[in-house]
Amino acid sequence: MDELAVKLLKRAEALKAQRQMHESVWRECYDYTYPLRGAGLSGEVLNAQSAKHKVAKLLDGTATDSARMLASALMSGMTPANAQWLNLSSESLPDDAKAWLSDCATLVWENIHAANFDAEGYEANLDVVCAGWLVLYIDENREEGGYSFQQWPLAQCCVASTRNDGIVDTLFRRYQLTAEQAMREFGADRVHPKIRQAAQQKPDEAFEFIHAIYPRENYLSSGRLAKNLRFASYNLDVSHKHIVRESGYHEFPCCVPRWMKIPGGAYGIGPVYDALPDCKELNQTKRMEKAAQDLAISGMWIAEDDGVLNPRTVKVGPRRIIIANSTDSMKPLLTGADFNVAFTAEERLQASIRKIMMADQLQPQDGPAMTATEVHVRVALIRQLLGPVYGRFQAEYLQPLVARCFGLALRAGVFRPAPESLQHANFHVRYISPLARAQQLEDVTAIERLGANVANLASINQEVVDLVDTDEATRVVADALGVPAKVIRTTEAVSDLRQQRQQAQQQAQQQAMMMEAGTQAAGAAGNITGEALAQKLMGEG
Structure with a gap:
C-alpha cells in the first residue's frame, strides 16, 4: 500500500464531501434542461433508457431551448471558429516583436479549432449554463499532433483553489x-x-x-522532468x-470557470438555477393543462341510475348505443376549466425563463430587417447583459486556455524563432472575440465622432486638424476591430514610405522648375533675336 496514495485518497474523499451539499441543486437544474448530462450527481446512475423517462416528464422545452441558445451565444461570442478571437501583444515592444506575437496567436487559434475544441467546448458551455461551472482538459494529441480537448463530466470532478484570487488550481x-x-x-x-x-x-x-x-510547493520553472514541474x-x-x-504539467491543464461563485466555496451556479422556480411552476401548469385538455376532449358526464342505465358500467365512445329510460338520464357536465388562464400563465412563465437566461435578447428578432442604429443598440444591450459574465470567463476560462495552448506549442517548437527584441520582454493576451470587440466599440465610435466634429471645425480653422494624431487613431480603430497586425504597416515602414513619397515629390518639383526655367530661357533668347532682326531691317532702310 502506497502512503502517498492513501493521502491522496483521503483528500479526494474530503473534496467529495464538500461537493455533495451542492449536487442535488445541480441535478435538479439538469433535470429541467438536459437530464442525461446530470448522470452521476448524488450517486444517481443514468443511461439513455432511464434518462428518457426524465425527458418524458418535461412538459415544456423553454428552459432546454434557452439553455442551448445561451450556450451557443457564449461559444460564438467568446471563441468563434470563423474569426480569430485572441492576440498577443505588448505596448512596449517594437513592431517586429508584435508581428511575431501576432503570427503565434494566429497559429494557436488555427490549431485550437483544427482540433476537437468546437465539439467539446459547446458541451462544456452547456454545463456552465446548467450547473454554473465546467471542466475542460487541455493536452497535446500525442498520436496525431496538435491539441486535444476533453470535457470532463462534472459528476467525476472535485475542485479546490489554493490561490488568493480563488481561481481553481486543484482537481481530483x-x-x-x-x-x-x-x-x-x-x-x-x-x-x-x-x-x-x-x-x-x-x-x-x-x-x-x-x-x-x-x-507543487517546490518546483523548477525550467524543469524538464515531470516530477519537477x-x-x-x-x-x-x-x-x-x-x-x-x-507526472506533471507546466500549466494547470484544466479550465474551470464559474458563472457565479457560491460564497465560501470553489463551485458555482448558473442561470438555470435562477430560472428553476419558474421552470417548476411552468411544468406543473402544463401538467394541469394536460389534465384539463383530456377532460375538454373526452368530456365529463353525469348519469342517473334509472333502472335501465347503470352508470357504473356505461362507457362513452364513438359508435356506442347507451340504453337509458330517458334522455335526461345522462347529460354532459361542464368542467369549469378556463384554458385562457393556463395560456396566460404559460406565456408569463416562458417569458420569465427566457429573460433570466437572456434568450429573449440573444435570439434573432422577428420582423423587418433592423436599421444600423437598431443593430448598434441591440449589440450594446447584449454587451451589457454578457459583459460581467465575460469578465469572469476571461480570467477563469480564456486566460488559462490560451496560456496552456501557447505553452504546448512553444515547447513543441511550432513557432518560428523569436526576434531578439522579445528577449526578457513581457507581453499579454488580448481577446478580440465578438464580445471583447463589442466592449471596444465605444472607442471606435468616439474616434468616428471626433473625426466628424474635427472635419466640421476644419472649415472654420484648418489648424484644428493638428490636434488629432491620425496614425495613432487608425491603429486604435484597427486594434478594436480585430484587424491582423500584418495588415497594418509598421512605424518604420510608414516612415520609409512617406520619405520615398516626399523624395518623389521633391524630384517632381525640381523637374518642373527646370522645365519652367528652360522655357523662360528659350523665350528670352527669342526676344533677343527678334530685336536684333528689327534693328538690322531699320539699318537697311
Whole structure:
C-alpha cells in the first residue's frame, strides 16, 4: 500500500464531501434542461433508457431551448471558429516583436479549432449554463499532433483553489477504466497484478481510478522532468491504493470557470438555477393543462341510475348505443376549466425563463430587417447583459486556455524563432472575440465622432486638424476591430514610405522648375533675336 496514495485518497474523499451539499441543486437544474448530462450527481446512475423517462416528464422545452441558445451565444461570442478571437501583444515592444506575437496567436487559434475544441467546448458551455461551472482538459494529441480537448463530466470532478484570487488550481477526477484499457494506458508493469490478471480473464471488468492534479510547493520553472514541474499529476488505482502514474504539467491543464461563485466555496451556479422556480411552476401548469385538455376532449358526464342505465358500467365512445329510460338520464357536465388562464400563465412563465437566461435578447428578432442604429443598440444591450459574465470567463476560462495552448506549442517548437527584441520582454493576451470587440466599440465610435466634429471645425480653422494624431487613431480603430497586425504597416515602414513619397515629390518639383526655367530661357533668347532682326531691317532702310 502506497502512503502517498492513501493521502491522496483521503483528500479526494474530503473534496467529495464538500461537493455533495451542492449536487442535488445541480441535478435538479439538469433535470429541467438536459437530464442525461446530470448522470452521476448524488450517486444517481443514468443511461439513455432511464434518462428518457426524465425527458418524458418535461412538459415544456423553454428552459432546454434557452439553455442551448445561451450556450451557443457564449461559444460564438467568446471563441468563434470563423474569426480569430485572441492576440498577443505588448505596448512596449517594437513592431517586429508584435508581428511575431501576432503570427503565434494566429497559429494557436488555427490549431485550437483544427482540433476537437468546437465539439467539446459547446458541451462544456452547456454545463456552465446548467450547473454554473465546467471542466475542460487541455493536452497535446500525442498520436496525431496538435491539441486535444476533453470535457470532463462534472459528476467525476472535485475542485479546490489554493490561490488568493480563488481561481481553481486543484482537481481530483474519479473515473473508470476496463482492465484492458488500464493496461494500454499505464502499462503492464505499472498496474496492480489483479488488473493484469483481469485483463487476461475478464478484459471488460471496470476498475476505478483517480486523477489528482494540484500545485507543487517546490518546483523548477525550467524543469524538464515531470516530477519537477509546477503542477503535480498522479493517477492512482482506488481499490488497490496504488499509484500507477506520476507526472506533471507546466500549466494547470484544466479550465474551470464559474458563472457565479457560491460564497465560501470553489463551485458555482448558473442561470438555470435562477430560472428553476419558474421552470417548476411552468411544468406543473402544463401538467394541469394536460389534465384539463383530456377532460375538454373526452368530456365529463353525469348519469342517473334509472333502472335501465347503470352508470357504473356505461362507457362513452364513438359508435356506442347507451340504453337509458330517458334522455335526461345522462347529460354532459361542464368542467369549469378556463384554458385562457393556463395560456396566460404559460406565456408569463416562458417569458420569465427566457429573460433570466437572456434568450429573449440573444435570439434573432422577428420582423423587418433592423436599421444600423437598431443593430448598434441591440449589440450594446447584449454587451451589457454578457459583459460581467465575460469578465469572469476571461480570467477563469480564456486566460488559462490560451496560456496552456501557447505553452504546448512553444515547447513543441511550432513557432518560428523569436526576434531578439522579445528577449526578457513581457507581453499579454488580448481577446478580440465578438464580445471583447463589442466592449471596444465605444472607442471606435468616439474616434468616428471626433473625426466628424474635427472635419466640421476644419472649415472654420484648418489648424484644428493638428490636434488629432491620425496614425495613432487608425491603429486604435484597427486594434478594436480585430484587424491582423500584418495588415497594418509598421512605424518604420510608414516612415520609409512617406520619405520615398516626399523624395518623389521633391524630384517632381525640381523637374518642373527646370522645365519652367528652360522655357523662360528659350523665350528670352527669342526676344533677343527678334530685336536684333528689327534693328538690322531699320539699318537697311
